[in-house]
Every structure is written in C-alpha cells, then in structure tokens.
Amino acid sequence: MPKYLLLKHYRGAPAAVNDIPMEQWAPEEITAHIDYMRDFATRLVETGEYVGEQALAPEGTFVRYDGEGKPPVTDGPFAETKDLIAGFMIIDVDSYERALELAGELSAAPGAGGKPIHEWLELRPLQGEPLVVTE
Amino acid sequence: MDEALLRSLTPNVLGILVRRGADFASAEDAVQEALIEAVRVWPGDRPDDPKGWLVTVAWRKFLGMARSDAARRRREDLVDDEPAPGPAPAVDDTLQLYFLCAHPSLTPSSAVALTLRAVGGLTTRQIAQAYLVPEATMAQRISRAKRTVSGVRFDQAGDVSTVLRVLYLVFNEGYSGDVDLAAEAIRLTRRLFASIDHPEVAGLLALMLLHHARRAARTAADGELVPLADQDRGVWDTRLIADGVEILQAALARDRLGEFQAQAAIAALHADARTAAETDWVQIVEWYDELARLTGSPVVRLNRAVAVGEADGPRAGLAALAELDDSLPRYAAVAAYLHERDGDLETAARLYGEAAGKAADLAERAHLTRQAARLRK
Numbered sequence: 001m002p003k004y005l006l007l008k009h010y011r012g013a014p015a016a017v018n019d020i021p022m023e024q025w026a027p028e029e030i031t032a033h034i035d036y037m038r039d040f041a042t043r044l045v046e047t048g049e050y051v052g053e054q055a056l057a058p059e060g061t062f063v064r065y066d067g068e069g070k071p072p073v074t075d076g077p078f079a080e081t082k083d084l085i086a087g088f089m090i091i092d093v094d095s096y097e098r099a100l101e102l103a104g105e106l107s108a109a110p111g112a113g114g115k116p117i118h119e120w121l122e123l124r125p126l127q128g129e130p131l132v133v134t135e
Numbered sequence: 136m137d138e139a140l141l142r143s144l145t146p147n148v149l150g151i152l153v154r155r156g157a158d159f160a161s162a163e164d165a166v167q168e169a170l171i172e173a174v175r176v177w178p179g180d181r182p183d184d185p186k187g188w189l190v191t192v193a194w195r196k197f198l199g200m201a202r203s204d205a206a207r208r209r210r211e212d213l214v215d216d217e218p219a220p221g222p223a224p225a226v227d228d229t230l231q232l233y234f235l236c237a238h239p240s241l242t243p244s245s246a247v248a249l250t251l252r253a254v255g256g257l258t259t260r261q262i263a264q265a266y267l268v269p270e271a272t273m274a275q276r277i278s279r280a281k282r283t284v285s286g287v288r289f290d291q292a293g294d295v296s297t298v299l300r301v302l303y304l305v306f307n308e309g310y311s312g313d314v315d316l317a318a319e320a321i322r323l324t325r326r327l328f329a330s331i332d333h334p335e336v337a338g339l340l341a342l343m344l345l346h347h348a349r350r351a352a353r354t355a356a357d358g359e360l361v362p363l364a365d366q367d368r369g370v371w372d373t374r375l376i377a378d379g380v381e382i383l384q385a386a387l388a389r390d391r392l393g394e395f396q397a398q399a400a401i402a403a404l405h406a407d408a409r410t411a412a413e414t415d416w417v418q419i420v421e422w423y424d425e426l427a428r429l430t431g432s433p434v435v436r437l438n439r440a441v442a443v444g445e446a447d448g449p450r451a452g453l454a455a456l457a458e459l460d461d462s463l464p465r466y467a468a469v470a471a472y473l474h475e476r477d478g479d480l481e482t483a484a485r486l487y488g489e490a491a492g493k494a495a496d497l498a499e500r501a502h503l504t505r506q507a508a509r510l511r512k
Contacts, residue, residue, distance in 0.1 A: 048248070051267070
C-alpha cells in the first residue's frame with residue numbers, strides 16, 4: 001500500500017490549461033474551488049486513502065549553518081524563486097494507477113469561469129522502511 | 136483488566152456469532168459492545184468462563200440490534216435458532232473469519248486492515264499507527280471493508296492462497312507504532328496452521344519464521360542495512376530457525392510443493408550455513424528453478440541469477456541476468472554485484488550508483504550509494 005505525495009505548485013510546474021491567477025477569479029469561483037478540494041479530501045477519508053494535507057504559505061526562508069558559535073545564516077524570502085510549493089496532500093493507495101487517477105481528479109478542481117484548472121500536480125512516491133529483503 | 140485475554144478471545148467470539156448466522160458487520164459491532172461491557176464488569180466480577188460470557192453477551196447485543204432493525208421479522212427467526220446455553224464449542228470458529236477477511240472483493244489494503252481487526256483483535260488505533268495513517272482513515276477503511284463483505288455467506292471455505300497472501304502482506308509491512316506486524320502475522324499464521332491442514336500454510340509459516348529469525352542481524356544499530364553475507368550469524372535466532380525448518384520439512388514430505396514452501400526452502404538453506412561461504416548455492420539454484428516454474432516471476436529469475444553467480448561464478452550469473460529485462464527492480468544492483476565479483480570495478484561502481492537512484496527505500500539507497508563510493512575510492 002504505497003503512499004504518495006501530491007505536490008501543488010505556485011510556480012515551477014508547467015502552465016495550467018485554465019491558467020488565470022486566483023486573485024482574478026470571482027469570489028464564488030474561489031468558494032467553488034475550495035469546496036471541491038474539501039470534498040475531495042473528505043471522500044479520501046471515506047475511502048480510507050487519506051493520510052494528510054497542508055497548504056503552505058508562499059514565502060519561505062533559506063537557512064544555513066554558519067560555523068561554530070554563530071547563529072545560522074538566513075536568506076530570502078525569494079519572491080522570484082522558480083519553484084514554489086503551494087501545498088501537499090499525502091494519500092495511501094493500493095496502486096500507482098489509483099494515485100494517478102486521484103491526482104487527475106484533483107487537477108480538475110474548478111477555477112476561473114467555473115471550468116477545471118487542468119493544473120499540473122506533481123506525484124511522488126514516499127520512500128518507506130525496507131520490506132523483507134529478498135535474501 | 137486482562138487486555139491480552141480479551142484480544143485473544145475476540146476473534147473466537149466473532150467467529151461463533153458469524154457461524155450462528157449473524158452478518159459480519161453486525162457481529163463485529165456486537166462483539167465490540169460486549170468488550171466494552173467486559174471492561175466495565177469484569178474487574179469487579181470476573182466470569183469463570185470468559186469466552187462463554189463474551190459469547191452470551193455479544194449474542195444478546197446482536198439480537199437487540201437485530202430486533203430494532205427494519206428487517207425485524209427475518210432476523211427474529213434467528214432467535215429460534217439460538218443454541219442451548221453451555222460451554223462454547225472447542226472448534227476453531229476463527230477459520231471462516233480468515234476467509235471472510237481475505238475475500239476477493241476486498242482490495243489488499245482493506246483485506247489487511249480487516250484481518251488485523253477481526254482475526255487479530257487489534258484496535259483501529261493500533262492498525263492506523265502501524266500503517267502510519269490517521270485513525271479516522273483507518274476506521275473508514277475498516278467500515279467500508281465490513282460493508283463490502285456484509286452480504287457474503289459463509290458456508291464454504293474460501294481460497295487458502297488469498298488468505299496466505301494477506302498474511303504475507305501483513306508480515307512484509309514490518310514494524311511501526313506499538314504493534315509489531317511481523318510478529319502479529321506470525322501469530323495469526325500459527326493459528327491458521329493449527330486449524331487447517333495445508334502444506335502451503337506450513338510453507339508460509341516456515342518462511343516467516345526463517346526470515347524473522349534473521350531480523351536482528353539485518354540492520355546495524357544505526358539502521359544501516361547489513362547484507363546476508365555480512366550478517367552476524369551469532370545473533371540469528373536459532374530457536375526460530377529450528378522451528379521453521381521442522382515445519383518446512385514436514386510440509387515438504389507431503390509432496391505438494393507450492394511457492395511458499397520453495398521460498399522457505401531457500402531461506403532454510405541460508406539459515407543452515409554457519410558461514411556465508413558454506414552456503415549450499417547449488418541447491419539454492421535448484422530451488423529457484425522450482426520457484427520460477429511455480430510462479431513464472433521475473434523477480435524470482437533475478438534472484439536466481441544471483442544464486443547462479445554464487446554457484447557457478449559471476450560470468451554464469453551475468454549470462455543468466457542477460458536473459459532478463461533490465462527494467463526490473465534491483466536489476467542494476469544485481470548487475471553491479473556480479474560485475475564487482477568479476478573484477479570489473481568501474482562498471483560495478485557505475486551500476487551501484489544507478490541502482491541507488493532507483494532504490495525503493497532509504498536504507499537500500501544508502502547501502503547502494505555506499506557500495507558505489509567504496510569502489511570509487
């Protein structure tokens with residue numbers, strides 16, 4: 001039962017088909033979008049495939065060790081960073097095919113004009129602990 | 136309160152209710168109700184026959200629920216069938232639960248969850264922890280599974296191989312949370328072994344015991360993967376090995392070979408060698424031939440190539456490997472190992488690096504990356 005991470009990008013993914021920034025949507029279109037996402041998560045809980053999700057703030061900070069006794073160096077936030085992660089959802093499904101199916105469904109969330117966004121989502125398997133080694 | 140006792144009785148009680156004609160979902164609810172009652176009542180007034188007490192209370196709860204149900208008339212017929220009070224029969228009623236929980240209409244993850252709940256008597260929270268999912272998710276998975284099998288009748292035994300596959304899935308999930316799933320799978324398979332006469336059940340039990348016996352040696356203290364050849368054989372659990380070998384030999388003597396017996400035979404040959412160098416690779420190759428014949432699995436043929444490499448030299452292993460599809464999982468790792476043994480360190484290092492990139496888990500990736508780094512030094 002592999003787990004997958006669905007990554008939603010602010011930037012960095014190829015452009016969506018219905019690619020209109022959210023701030024230009026009508027309020028009810030935003031509501032419809034949020035409802036769709038919430039229903040999607042609720043249905044995954046019901047099917048027993050939901051693990052977790054989290055939206056992320058657009059701005060992060062880079063942090064680095066700067067040597068003994070010194071405070072860490074920070075840099076950013078970088079508004080121009082190419083790849084920004086908007087949020088993630090983790091699912092636990094029976095197969096890769098099922099993960100694709102769910103990602104496709106999530107990508108169909110409605111956007112401007114009430115039409116699906118067709119946005120690109122990134123699907124990554126989570127690496128787990130070792131299974132029984134075939135020794 | 137004796138939690139272990141309650142847990143061991145739960146599947147029995149559930150099995151009895153199902154055998155008496157209760158549908159699975161209602162029986163499960165009734166048993167849970169009876170358990171709550173036991174937790175409340177037993178500390179002050181512990182019954183002499185805990186199992187009989189649970190059966191009586193659970194059956195009463197079930198009837199109560201059935202009576203209040205819309206399908207009153209049909210279900211009330213069951214009241215007439217109520218057996219005379221007395222000690223619960225000694226036959227193992229849990230057997231049919233195994234078949235129910237492994238029903239082909241369930242997805243593998245549902246079958247696993249239901250088995251752990253109904254046959255293993257684990258709580259939803261324990262199962263959720265073991266699989267690292269939220270408790271609400273696991274609760275839904277289990278209740279969906281219960282709904283899926285609620286209409287299934289149980290008058291005949293199902294397919295043993297499905298049950299074995301589910302138990303092996305549980306075993307392979309390993310360990311997280313407060314339940315050791317490998318140990319749990321062994322416990323359940325032992326009980327199945329005690330109640331059903333089938334050489335493949337013995338084969339799976341032997342395989343699990345033989346794998347489990349080596350668990351302590353398989354990872355170093357820091358979580359690093361230790362390959363079979365480098366394992367400290369002194370920490371292998373000899374009692375489990377002896378147990379596994381004995382069960383396997385009795386099964387093989389019946390001459391109804393199946394893939395679990397063949398896999399266990401290979402594990403037994405490894406367990407039997409006092410040092411890696413003493414491993415009987417020629418016999419292991421023969422068992423891989425049997426296994427390939429039984430399963431037709433390319434993964435088996437990949438493992439066979441490793442064994443051929445040990446038995447007849449790395450060139451022979453590479454020749455066996457060349458017949459396989461190079462997109463197989465672990466193909467690059469096997470190729471790397473065989474090239475290294477053949478003395479072609481440069482190719483081996485490149486292949487180890489490639490294999491690390493494709494590794495299915497972190498410990499394996501770290502191990503392969505170290506191999507590549509070792510050869511490049």
